[in-house]
Amino acid sequence: MNYLDIIKEFEGFESRAYLCPAGVWTIGYGTTKINNKPVKQGQVITQAEAEQELVKHCEQVERDILQLVKAPLNDNQKGALISFVYNIGIGAFKNSTLLRLLNAGDFTGAAEQFARWNKAAGKVLPGLTRRRAAEKELFVKED
Template sequence: MAITKNAISVRGLDLIKSFEGLRLAAYQDVAGVWTIGYGCTFYANGKRIQPGDKLVNKECASDLLGVVLRDFERTVNRVVTVALNQNQYDALVSFHFNTGSLPSSTLLRKLNAGDFGGAAAQFDLWVKVTDPKTGKKVVNDTLVKRRAKEQKLFTTPI
């Protein structure tokens, strides 16, 4: 059980939105996953995004992101067992929203062991995406930039 129950801040939301961008019509991301709004791959009811899906406006996309992020926030709150500042929490929610892999990551193991520096260094390792055409993992420039910003936020004191 996490020591502190947090919620993502406006700064954390803005970070996610800046990398995800806004698209009101469903599209396939670089890994070939159907996505909509601000990087959402499913709706609040758990239904996956499908080709042809559309959101009415920016407010609907923001609302969907807020609802979907609650699951990611709950996971971060559940699996992190050390106290976090808001910047660390926001960086972890962004990371988990993008990768879905925080619970099984070395980043989490190092963090929960109190190795904050070692945890921060792990962000650099999560910069590859599976190319849907070849099935091979390739470095993605956008992920390199995203992980650098998440890492910087994670290491910024409050």
């Protein structure tokens, strides 16, 4: 499973804006902004538009990650991080132990950190637990 498959599977596609478990208006494949504007109640999107937004957002997430991660990453590690940061946001990643461990060259320790990010609004969510397991599996997989 690649990172786009992980994102699509765990975000799911919604053509109409909805409030996610963290209370943020979301649409498409977990998108909270369309053309840099926050998603609003009542907004609608096609699946093709959602896929374009997903790819565009992932490209930005990758650029953001590569500015922060100093350790060399293989494609699977990069993909796992794109899915992870797509979900938690670059601000949370920037201050994470996962990033600190990566930059220290502790890939095993960094991989173990995925499981800690399974909560939304303080509650453990089974879907996030499964997503983090899928991201970790991709992260540790040989290219």
